[in-house]
Amino acid sequence: MKRVAILISGRGSNMAALIEAAKAENFPAEIAIVISNKSDAEGLEKAKAAGISTLVIESKSFGKDRAAFEAKLQSALDDNGIELICLAGFMRLFTAEFVQRWQGRMLNIHPSLLPSFPGLDPHGQALRTGVKISGATVHFVIAETDAGPIIMQGAVAVLGDDTAETLAARVLDVEHRIYPDALRLVATGGTQLDGDICRTSANASPDDALISPAVI
Numbered sequence: 001m002k003r004v005a006i007l008i009s010g011r012g013s014n015m016a017a018l019i020e021a022a023k024a025e026n027f028p029a030e031i032a033i034v035i036s037n038k039s040d041a042e043g044l045e046k047a048k049a050a051g052i053s054t055l056v057i058e059s060k061s062f063g064k065d066r067a068a069f070e071a072k073l074q075s076a077l078d079d080n081g082i083e084l085i086c087l088a089g090f091m092r093l094f095t096a097e098f099v100q101r102w103q104g105r106m107l108n109i110h111p112s113l114l115p116s117f118p119g120l121d122p123h124g125q126a127l128r129t130g131v132k133i134s135g136a137t138v139h140f141v142i143a144e145t146d147a148g149p150i151i152m153q154g155a156v157a158v159l160g161d162d163t164a165e166t167l168a169a170r171v172l173d174v175e176h177r178i179y180p181d182a183l184r185l186v187a188t189g190g191t192q193l194d195g196d197i198c199r200t201s202a203n204a205s206p207d208d209a210l211i212s213p214a215v216i
């Protein structure tokens with residue numbers, strides 16, 4: 001049973017999906033704590049309501065001193081015996097040192113099929129580019145933002161009348177499915193880092209093709 005910390009900055013819907021999945025008796029990870037860098041993050045109330053302990057380490061007060069913020073974060077992780085970190089809408093960058101320390105043990109979710117559309121407004125980027133398929137990616141965190149060995153991806157068709165909001169909502173459903181599955185895979189030792197590549201013990205069905213648009 002791996003002890004997991006979820007780091008949030010806002011709404012916490014992915015956090016809630018992880019908490020819900022971890023309730024299952026055979027789930028290989030336990031959500032030990034939810035840590036927010038913002039005291040007004042909506043997700044904090046959801047975590048408390050689910051009986052998970054919460055901690056706020058307000059990053060604003062550290063200004064540009066990222067190392068000092070991370071020292072406080074690291075001691076909280078140590079105090080709680082944390083083995084894996086899940087970033088779930090955590091909107092603060094880490095130093096290379098912190099990332100290195102958690103290499104292969106820190107996961108992030110991003111609402112695009114990486115390496116397409118990292119950073120802000122991924123759905124706007126997808127719509128402006130005209131891709132016909134988008135989705136979400138769970139990956140191990142490296143120093144570069146929204147990059148790193150890919151653990152799992154889920155895809156959705158982009159519709160002709162999609163707005164950033166409607167696309168975001170469909171991708172969010174996929175996020176809530178793949179993040180718990182990816183955590184399960186990592187926590188059971190089903191992933192292996194091979195340079196920049198994450199190898200997994202799981203396989204997609206070779207018949208699972210998503211074609212968009214469909215021509216009838």
Ligand code: GAR
Pocket residue numbers: 008010011012013014015043088089090109110111119146172175
């Ligand atoms: C999610 O869509 C997540 O993929 C995204 O922020 C949202 C947080 O929502 N993360 C990133 O864009 C990371 N670059 P949530 O707080 O409801 O999980």
